[in-house]
Amino acid sequence: MKPPAFEYAAPASVAEAVALLDERGFDAKVLAGGQSLMALLNMRLARPELLVDIARVPGLDSIEISGGCLGVGAMVRQRSLEFFPGLADSHPLLLAGLRHVAHPQNRNQGTVCGSLAHADPAAELPALAVAAGAELVIEGPDGKRSESAEDFFITYLTTTLEPAELLVEARFPLLPEGSGWSVQEVTRRHGDFALAGAVVTMRIADARVADPHVVAFGVGAVPLRCTAAEQALAGAEPGPAAWKEAGALVSEAVEDPLDDVHASASQRRSVAGVMASRAMEEAAARA
Amino acid sequence: MGERKISRVTVEVTVNGRRQSAELEPRVTLADFLRVELGLTGTHLGCEHGVCGACTVLLDGRAVRSCIMLAVQATGHEVTTIEALANEGELHPLQQAFVDKHGLQCGFCTPGFIMAAAELLERDPDPSEQALLETLGGQVCRCTGYEAIIESVRDAAEKLRQRGVGPLGLLAAALEKKAAPSGNGGGE
Numbered sequence: 001m002k003p004p005a006f007e008y009a010a011p012a013s014v015a016e017a018v019a020l021l022d023e024r025g026f027d028a029k030v031l032a033g034g035q036s037l038m039a040l041l042n043m044r045l046a047r048p049e050l051l052v053d054i055a056r057v058p059g060l061d062s063i064e065i066s067g068g069c070l071g072v073g074a075m076v077r078q079r080s081l082e083f084f085p086g087l088a089d090s091h092p093l094l095l096a097g098l099r100h101v102a103h104p105q106n107r108n109q110g111t112v113c114g115s116l117a118h119a120d121p122a123a124e125l126p127a128l129a130v131a132a133g134a135e136l137v138i139e140g141p142d143g144k145r146s147e148s149a150e151d152f153f154i155t156y157l158t159t160t161l162e163p164a165e166l167l168v169e170a171r172f173p174l175l176p177e178g179s180g181w182s183v184q185e186v187t188r189r190h191g192d193f194a195l196a197g198a199v200v201t202m203r204i205a206d207a208r209v210a211d212p213h214v215v216a217f218g219v220g221a222v223p224l225r226c227t228a229a230e231q232a233l234a235g236a237e238p239g240p241a242a243w244k245e246a247g248a249l250v251s252e253a254v255e256d257p258l259d260d261v262h263a264s265a266s267q268r269r270s271v272a273g274v275m276a277s278r279a280m281e282e283a284a285a286r287a
Numbered sequence: 288m289g290e291r292k293i294s295r296v297t298v299e300v301t302v303n304g305r306r307q308s309a310e311l312e313p314r315v316t317l318a319d320f321l322r323v324e325l326g327l328t329g330t331h332l333g334c335e336h337g338v339c340g341a342c343t344v345l346l347d348g349r350a351v352r353s354c355i356m357l358a359v360q361a362t363g364h365e366v367t368t369i370e371a372l373a374n375e376g377e378l379h380p381l382q383q384a385f386v387d388k389h390g391l392q393c394g395f396c397t398p399g400f401i402m403a404a405a406e407l408l409e410r411d412p413d414p415s416e417q418a419l420l421e422t423l424g425g426q427v428c429r430c431t432g433y434e435a436i437i438e439s440v441r442d443a444a445e446k447l448r449q450r451g452v453g454p455l456g457l458l459a460a461a462l463e464k465k466a467a468p469s470g471n472g473g474g475e
């Protein structure tokens with residue numbers, strides 16, 4: 001058998017899941033869709049003593065629009081969100097981003113919240129969450145708390161989640177009226193993790209860029225919110241000159257990108273800027 | 288790592304229309320359960336970390352990687368494997384198309400390709416080029432190149448459209464027929 005031995009629990013409520021996590025601490029691991037965890041187990045890179053499968057907890061698979069947000073429960077499969085009726089109108093950014101997440105065969109099983117909690121910096125969902133200003137609802141032994149996606153990611157595969165805490169919902173604010181959006185990335189094959197990518201949203205008001213959000217991914221330890229690029233874009237006249245300048249600022253903001261056989265650090269830095277410029281152009285055209 | 292307690296879980300799952308129940312270690316993957324416990328070796332194991340797609344099966348009609356899924360996760364669900372496709376010796380249109388259009392050489396990846404294609408064609412009988420490539424892009428073949436595989440799935444789609452039935456619709460009808468009591472005891 002490929003995975004190491006572990007115990008398995010399928011709690012029937014969030015409280016029960018949290019109690020199990022609280023009792024076992026770092027020795028327990030949450031299993032949702034398993035598309036990252038199971039690979040780690042098969043390679044024995046992770047050796048938890050207990051898996052807490054939250055798939056049997058009722059109510060965690062709901063997708064709902066309320067309070068100006070799209071709420072995605074902890075067990076919502078990426079594919080279920082992709083097929084959520086009206087997503088192309090209610091949250092086109094998420095739809096565009098989800099299509100880049102692995103392959104349909106993985107999205108059928110993988111969850112949105114699982115990808116956020118796993119926090120791979122080359123994954124699309126953490127970047128989408130930061131760009132959209134998502135709020136993450138977290139339940140632990142002391143009750144519920146909420147945290148912005150921007151504060152949630154600490155470094156590679158590490159978030160502010162405590163061992164006894166469960167990410168129960170991700171709340172993605174709907175884009176403001178008239179927003180444009182774009183997700184651009186370079187991968188070896190469609191569906192692979194990004195070598196470098198960018199997510200951009202913006203509005204155009206009085207022929208000027210308004211409310212720009214620029215996030216690069218695959219180029220550091222966490223999704224990179226590029227405030228310098230956002231500041232340069234805000235109030236700028238839409239056009240190639242603005243995109244080029246802001247894209248260069250994205251490259252500059254990339255500090256210590258991965259350097260490996262797939263792409264060198266300098267290539268990743270450069271590609272991140274180009275992806276950001278292209279994303280700005282596309283977002284502006286849609287705004 | 289020290290000694291670990293070996294725990295057991297009960298897995299109850301419907302596979303190709305049959306209820307199956309087993310006591311297993313929780314770490315048994317769905318792929319190993321199908322292959323080792325049930326003898327359904329048509330589901331192949333390649334990379335065993337969710338990349339190559341050889342182990343693709345349907346879970347409630349959705350294509351999933353059975354190598355990165357625990358058998359216990361499938362409890363209460365319906366699993367469909369490549370073995371369910373042929374009906375009394377007659378190949379399923381998807382299988383026949385792979386023969387007709389030379390969509391396989393060594394055949395190792397074929398069950399995964401066919402199960403992934405089955406989900407796609409059930410959802411969309413006339414998929415766009417992009418949808419076809421996105422779905423098949425999640426499966427790896429190391430022999431034929433992909434042109435013949437794409438052509439096979441297109442051919443199957445056309446034949447299924449002519450018959451006015453989806454790949455899984457066809458399957459459901461065949462399984463019902465198998466499950467129905469008959470005089471000559473057809474066995475499996």
